[in-house]
Amino acid sequence: MKTISLKTAKIHQVFEQLQVDFAGNLTHDAEEHILEIDNPLGQGLIKGISFKGGISYMEFDMEFTEDVMLVASSTQYTPICFAYCSQGQVSHSFGPNGERHELENFQTGILTSKTLQDNVLYFEKEMRLKMILVIVSPTKRAGNENHLNHELQKLFFKNNVVDNFAYIGSYNLKVAEKVRQINTVSVTGIARKLMIEGLVHLILALEIQQHSDDLKNATVQESSLTKKEREVVRELSVFINNYPEKQLSVAYLCKKGGLSPSKLQEGFKMMHGTTVTDYIRDVRVRLAENLIKTTDMNISEVVYSIGFISRSYFSKIFKAKYNCSPKEYKDKQRSFAISA
CATH class of the missing domain: 2.60.120.10 (Jelly Rolls)
Structure with a gap:
């Protein structure tokens, strides 16, 4: 040694x-x-x-x-x-x-x-x-x-x-x-x-x-997940971040990772502090915020590019996270760019 x-x-x-x-x-x-x-x-x-x-x-x-x-x-x-x-x-x-x-x-x-x-x-x-x-x-x-x-x-x-x-x-x-x-x-x-x-x-x-x-x-700290299963949860988390536009269901992720629904949910709760569905939604909203800020895409284009179907639902969860509507956020970004 x-x-x-x-x-x-x-x-x-x-x-x-x-x-x-x-x-x-x-x-x-x-x-x-x-x-x-x-x-x-x-x-x-x-x-x-x-x-x-x-x-x-x-x-x-x-x-x-x-x-x-x-x-x-x-x-x-x-x-x-x-x-x-x-x-x-x-x-x-x-x-x-x-x-x-x-x-x-x-x-x-x-x-x-x-x-x-x-x-x-x-x-x-x-x-x-x-x-x-x-x-x-x-x-x-x-x-x-x-x-x-x-x-x-x-x-x-x-x-x-x-x-x-x-x-x-x-x-x-x-x-x-x-x-x-x-x-x-x-x-x-x-x-x-x-x-x-x-x-x-x-x-x-x-x-x-x-x-x-x-x-x-x-x-x-008392988890039934093995080290290999924790690694699978990490890999699925990366997959969700890489492909947020896909219609990802718990069943699909279980099949992809070879985990049972209970193991999958336990892993996301343990490592992310949230459910699988809420994690996917949060990833999409964060990506949407970045697209609104850095691209010329309109709100509808952003919504559909990240896998959401309903614009009204997207606006609701976006406002809950950022305390303003997607349109208000985009207008603020545009005003900032002009003043700069």
């Missing part, structure tokens, strides 16, 4: 150390660090970027040829880490001899530790791993009591006493969608950083909300 020790929480120093240990090619784009690895140790990418307020983002898309143990030493100022695994699985422990916590694909996790406690991540060999970490660190400036890290400590820790804390949450595909959006950001420079920062804040909000929902409903 290859062991890598990180003695710093500063992103640029972390990547300098990772470059030495992994012998990769390190590049930068608007303060984003990108480490490309293609050698006998493994193949893939590790990316990271820091934002104001002590928030950092790291993304792993790697496959190692040997087991890797990444040991991050905790400083006096303990960060709170929000983890998400979209492919494969990763293990965590407090110290190399501590109990291991498994984070599977599509699961959220919240990790932090007491002062000067090592945090260890274990990456299995010959397994493709895709995971992210959103790291919220305390700042040393005045007024730190109002910092996000302090607010999160009040949320997660009793009497604001920081201790070893590992929470493995429910399965969630909303986070996976935000990670996908980060990876499709094609602009460069400061615009890229701002777009990624906005999406990272959304990921952080989704993880916090997931934790809150799990506490309210302890049965959420």
Whole structure:
């Protein structure tokens, strides 16, 4: 097993150390660090970027040829880490001899530790791993009591006493969608950083909300779906997003994915927090909003292009989501374009 020790929480120093240990090619784009690895140790990418307020983002898309143990030493100022695994699985422990916590694909996790406690991540060999970490660190400036890290400590820790804390949450595909959006950001420079920062804040909000929902409903994590069935739900979700204009029924999706109706509904409720029908409707409405904003199609053309039959029904659900009718929305977009 290859062991890598990180003695710093500063992103640029972390990547300098990772470059030495992994012998990769390190590049930068608007303060984003990108480490490309293609050698006998493994193949893939590790990316990271820091934002104001002590928030950092790291993304792993790697496959190692040997087991890797990444040991991050905790400083006096303990960060709170929000983890998400979209492919494969990763293990965590407090110290190399501590109990291991498994984070599977599509699961959220919240990790932090007491002062000067090592945090260890274990990456299995010959397994493709895709995971992210959103790291919220305390700042040393005045007024730190109002910092996000302090607010999160009040949320997660009793009497604001920081201790070893590992929470493995429910399965969630909303986070996976935000990670996908980060990876499709094609602009460069400061615009890229701002777009990624906005999406990272959304990921952080989704993880916090997931934790809150799990506490309210302890049965959420108890799912009868296997790992393969969860992957099928993800694939069907992608299919719905790619073909929203198709008349997709529960029966059709069950047949396509090889799932029973109860398994399909359970999967969508668990990973999207909604039913299959409501998810399809939401995908269509979001696509319609984008078509109204970015094309010259009239409302009727938009309605029929996304699979709706009734324009009046579409107008009703569009207004419920965006607080205005499709026509009003289009007129506002047109007025904005003219004034610009």
